[in-house]
Amino acid sequence: MKILVCIxxxxxxxxxxxxxNSDTEFDTNGVQYVINPNDEFGLTKAIVLKEQNGxxxxxxxxxxxxxxxxxxxxxxxxxxEAIRVNIQPKDGLFVAKQLANVVKQGGYDLIIAGTExxxxxxxxxxxxxxxxxxxxxxxxxxxIEISGTEATTIREIDGGKETAKSNLPLIIxxxxxxxEEKDLRIPNMRGIMTARTKALNxxxxxxxxxxxxxxxxxxxxxxxxxxxxxxxxxxxxISLLHNEAKVI
Amino acid sequence: MSxxxxxxxxxxxxxxxxxxxxxxxxxxxDMLGTTVTAVSINATENNTLSAYGxxxxxxxxxxxxxxxxxKAYADVIKQAAEKEGAKVVILASTTDSLHIAPLVAVNLNxxxxxxxxxxxxxxxxxxxxxxxxxxKAFNLSEIATDIKVLGISKNSFGLFENATSLTEEDFSPALxxxxxxxxxxxxxxxxxxxxxxxxxxxxxAGRGLKGPENWGMIEELATVLGxxxxxxxxxxxxxxxxxxxxxxxxxxxxxxxxYIAIGISGxxxxxxxxxxxxxxxxxxxxxxxxxxxxxxxxIVGDAFDIVPKLIEKLKAFKAANA
Numbered sequence: 001m002k003i004l005v006c007i008x009x010x011x012x013x014x015x016x017x018x019x020x021n022s023d024t025e026f027d028t029n030g031v032q033y034v035i036n037p038n039d040e041f042g043l044t045k046a047i048v049l050k051e052q053n054g055x056x057x058x059x060x061x062x063x064x065x066x067x068x069x070x071x072x073x074x075x076x077x078x079x080x081e082a083i084r085v086n087i088q089p090k091d092g093l094f095v096a097k098q099l100a101n102v103v104k105q106g107g108y109d110l111i112i113a114g115t116e117x118x119x120x121x122x123x124x125x126x127x128x129x130x131x132x133x134x135x136x137x138x139x140x141x142x143x144i145e146i147s148g149t150e151a152t153t154i155r156e157i158d159g160g161k162e163t164a165k166s167n168l169p170l171i172i173x174x175x176x177x178x179x180e181e182k183d184l185r186i187p188n189m190r191g192i193m194t195a196r197t198k199a200l201n202x203x204x205x206x207x208x209x210x211x212x213x214x215x216x217x218x219x220x221x222x223x224x225x226x227x228x229x230x231x232x233x234x235x236x237x238i239s240l241l242h243n244e245a246k247v248i
Numbered sequence: 249m250s251x252x253x254x255x256x257x258x259x260x261x262x263x264x265x266x267x268x269x270x271x272x273x274x275x276x277x278d279m280l281g282t283t284v285t286a287v288s289i290n291a292t293e294n295n296t297l298s299a300y301g302x303x304x305x306x307x308x309x310x311x312x313x314x315x316x317x318x319k320a321y322a323d324v325i326k327q328a329a330e331k332e333g334a335k336v337v338i339l340a341s342t343t344d345s346l347h348i349a350p351l352v353a354v355n356l357n358x359x360x361x362x363x364x365x366x367x368x369x370x371x372x373x374x375x376x377x378x379x380x381x382x383x384k385a386f387n388l389s390e391i392a393t394d395i396k397v398l399g400i401s402k403n404s405f406g407l408f409e410n411a412t413s414l415t416e417e418d419f420s421p422a423l424x425x426x427x428x429x430x431x432x433x434x435x436x437x438x439x440x441x442x443x444x445x446x447x448x449x450x451x452x453a454g455r456g457l458k459g460p461e462n463w464g465m466i467e468e469l470a471t472v473l474g475x476x477x478x479x480x481x482x483x484x485x486x487x488x489x490x491x492x493x494x495x496x497x498x499x500x501x502x503x504x505x506x507y508i509a510i511g512i513s514g515x516x517x518x519x520x521x522x523x524x525x526x527x528x529x530x531x532x533x534x535x536x537x538x539x540x541x542x543x544x545x546x547i548v549g550d551a552f553d554i555v556p557k558l559i560e561k562l563k564a565f566k567a568a569n570a
Contacts, residue, residue, distance in 0.1 A: 011381075013382075013497055013516065013517045013520070014516050014517075017381045017384040017385050019385070026381075037497070037498050038498075091359070092350075092360065093353065093354070093359065093360065096350075096354070118381075118382050118497060118520075119380070119381055120380050120381075120387070121362070121363055121379065121380055121381070121382060122360075122362055122363075123346055123350075123362055123363075123399075124349070124350040124353065124360050124362060125350075126350070127318075127347065127348075127349070127350025127351050127354075128350045128351075128353060128354045128360075130350075130351065131322070131350065131351045131353075131354030131355060132354055134426065136319070136429040136430050137318060137319065137347075137351070137430070138318075138430060139318065139343075139346065139347040140343055140346070140347070152433075153430075155343075155347075156343065156492075157316075157343050157344075157435070157437070158342060158343050158344075158443050158445040158446060159437050159438050159441070159443035159445065159446070160435065160436045160437035160438055161435075161436055162316075162432055162434070162435045162436070163432070163433050163434040163435075164430045164431055164432045164433060165430075165431050165433055166429050166430040166431065167429065175498075176491070176494075176498050176499070177491065181485060181498075182485075209392070210392065211358070211359030211360070211391065211392060211393045212359040212360070212361060212389050212390065212391050212392065212393075213389065213390050213392065214387055214388070214389055215375065215388040215389065215390055216387075216388050217380070217385050217386065217387050217388070218377075218385065218386040218387075218388070219384075219385055219386075220383075220384075220385070220386070223541070223542060226530070226540050226541070226543045226544065226545065226546040227544065227545050227546070228545075228546050228547070228548065229545060229546070229547050230547070231547050231548070231549030231550075231553065231554050234547075234554070234557055234558050234561050235561060237529070237545060237547065237558070238561055238562065238565050240545060241506065241527070241529070241545070242565070242569075245506070245526075245527045245544065245545075247448075247449070247505045247506040247526070247527045248449075248473065248506065248562075248565075
């Protein structure tokens with residue numbers, strides 16, 4: 001089985017979010033980059049499937065040369081090879097089209113992406129990729145087992161979960177639950193050493209017009225200070241929630 | 249030319265979010281000088297859409313669509329958009345609509361903006377404001393394609409009544425076997441409990457509660473308020489509460505009207521997940537807890553002392569205002 005894991009290279013969850021160039025670009029100064037958390041759950045699941053059933057795991061990123069550190073980390077965690085499509089993307093549909101080309105080249109049975117990235121929160125690339133390729137698609141996926149050419153998936157629904165069966169090839173957009181936080185793997189020294197010898201292939205992008213473009217960013221208006229209420233005066237809290245905030 | 253919306257229903261009845269999307273779409277249609285058409289799937293009370301500015305509803309009735317199927321539903325919406333010549337297609341941010349929207353966008357070769365929080369800033373060029381960086385920033389985006397798909401962020405717009413005369417039309421899109429490649433075999437839903445996704449109010453607790461045996465008062469407070477219960481990441485990681493209750497950046501997002509955080513210090517990842525809630529209340533013994541910086545109302549004090557008293561006072565308030 002060939003598995004492709006799509007990896008976003010994103011600012012760490014604790015990063016300060018600021019913008020430069022008249023608020024048109026994210027300020028990368030002093031920011032640590034990591035594998036997008038939703039993608040990391042998916043990557044770990046791919047490694048688990050490989051250990052269980054045997055599989056070749058490729059990781060892919062559409063991005064600049066700075067994303068190679070993140071791809072090397074994925075290789076150190078246990079992926080077999082990496083592909084970087086060499087362009088700084090600006091639009092979800094554009095990314096999906098580049099990834100569709102990678103899938104057509106490589107012929108993968110299972111494609112795992114994250115439900116959304118924590119930077120642009122678009123939540124669209126996996127579904128668009130499925131649409132472009134005509135593959136089966138399960139979003140918000142929190143469980144998957146493979147048996148032969150059939151997959152049993154679990155997806156999160158509002159207030160519960162839903163189990164479904166589908167044939168491969170399949171695209172899932174995963175999140176926490178695919179594996180648990182404690183099952184995430186930290187690269188060990190041996191993994192880091194072997195990662196250096198694994199292939200990281202850089203491919204050039206195809207040219208497509210951007211469907212959407214970012215004009216500028218804004219930060220939320222500074223919040224007014226919290227209104228402190230005495231623990232002995234809960235009537236005041238209820239009155240404020242009722243009369244001022246109008247939420248009860 | 250109309251603005252097309254997908255109005256979600258559950259067992260035939262429209263969800264509240266269907267009316268929110270209709271309210272939003274009516275504003276967009278007014279900006280474009282056109283009308284709103286809805287497409288509904290196995291809904292029974294289509295006439296209720298007329299109160300929120302919908303002029304026409306395309307009714308799809310099909311037993312094969314009884315359980316949700318992303319590809320098939322996306323195919324229905326695509327064909328409805330083509331039939332109407334819609335240039336703007338608007339969906340909600342429920343689990344199901346988030347699943348469908350990217351498929352619809354690709355099917356229509358449309359640019360897609362998700363997490364949209366306001367009416368478009370302008371329609372020519374088509375510019376929208378969306379949340380990004382886990383609610384730590386907003387992004388102004390322009391959609392350049394002929395057809396535009398918008399996903400409206402949860403609880404960002406509200407309901408606006410706008411009585412309109414409505415025509416209902418049966419619609420039978422052609423569906424192929426390829427639309428049904430994913431077959432649902434089992435669905436588990438908790439019933440009788442408010443879900444975090446639907447809740448107007450969420451009562452959330454953290455490690456300050458000291459142990460899972462102390463959640464009785466949290467559940468009681470939630471019951472009094474008609475709220476869903478939630479918890480912080482450490483609490484679900486150590487197994488005090490189920491994973492489904494974990495809210496935050498890697499858990500469920502919360503966009504409630506009222507979010508009450510009890511014994512939660514307010515790590516940056518937690519705040520990112522709940523920050524689009526309108527009103528935030530914090531109860532914590534530590535006056536330096538970061539949650540006080542983002543909350544609207546705060547009480548410094550012991551939850552074990554405050555919460556039971558608050559329950560009694562809220563019961564009295566509810567009884568007096570019933």
